[in-house]
Structure formats: structure tokens, C-alpha cells
Amino acid sequence: QVLLVESGGGSVQAGGSLTLSCAASGSTSSIYCMGWFRQSPGKEREGVASISPVGSTDYGDSVMGRFSISQDNAKNTLYLQMNSLKPDDTAMYYCAARISAPCTWWATSQSKYSGQGIQVTVSS
Numbered sequence: 001q002v003l004l005v006e007s008g009g010g011s012v013q014a015g016g017s018l019t020l021s022c023a024a025s026g027s028t029s030s031i032y033c034m035g036w037f038r039q040s041p042g043k044e045r046e047g048v049a050s051i052s053p054v055g056s057t058d059y060g061d062s063v064m065g066r067f068s069i070s071q072d073n074a075k076n077t078l079y080l081q082m083n084s085l086k087p088d089d090t091a092m093y094y095c096a097a098r099i100s101a102p103c104t105w106w107a108t109s110q111s112k113y114s115g116q117g118i119q120v121t122v123s124s
Contacts, residue, residue, distance in 0.1 A: 002026045003112040004095045009118035016085050016122070022078040022095030022115060033103030034071060034078045035111070038091035038120075047110035048093070049080065058105045062088070085122045092117040 009077035
């Protein structure tokens with residue numbers, strides 16, 4: 001079992017920045033790939049970004065060039081740096097861990113493990 005705990009969400013004005021963190025614990029050796037997905041009320045889950053154990057990253061079109069995913073393997077911590085935030089980025093953001101391929105941004109919403117989620121609100 002893998003436990004994922006997000007932190008760092010909050011409210012920001014459009015154009016601002018936020019950094020999300022995700023601490024992983026438990027059977028972390030079983031993790032193949034980590035990432036983030038988000039969900040707004042009434043909408044389906046949307047993959048955001050993924051990162052492989054060797055640091056290869058993948059981003060959804062809606063966040064490409066604005067968001068950056070990274071990880072600190074020594075600390076078992078995942079990050080999502082979000083810049084130039086837009087009101088459309090408002091959502092619950094979830095940290096996700098996959099135990100098998102593929103390691104892609106669109107597969108993060110179908111991960112075996114996810115955190116409890118953290119709210120990000122962007123006002124215009």
C-alpha cells in the first residue's frame with residue numbers, strides 16, 4: 001500500500017503561482033510512475049503531468065509551458081510548480097502513483113493510488 005499526502009494548495013489570483021507537494025510513504029518501491037491529476041465539480045478527472053523514476057516528464061496540453069513536475073527521490077516527495085495560473089485551473093488536485101506503464105500525463109487519472117486531494121482556486 002502507498003500513502004500519498006498533498007500540501008500547498010490555496011487561493012491565488014490569475015497570473016499567480018503555487019507549488020504543490022506530495023509526500024509518499026509505505027510501499028514506495030512498488031511505484032513505477034508518479035503524477036498529478038485534477039477534477040472540478042461536474043467534470044471528469046483530467047490528467048495534468050507525470051514523471052518517471054529517471055525524471056522523464058509529460059504534460060497535458062492545457063498546462064504545457066506553465067506547470068512543472070519534479071521529484072526528490074531521497075525524500076519520496078513529488079512537486080508541481082504551477083505558474084501563470086488561470087481561473088480554468090481551479091480544481092481539486094490529486095497526487096497519483098502508478099505501479100505499471102504507461103507513464104503519461106493522461107494515465108495519471110487512472111492510477112492505482114491517489115491522495116485525498118487539495119484545493120486550488122484561481123480568481124480572475
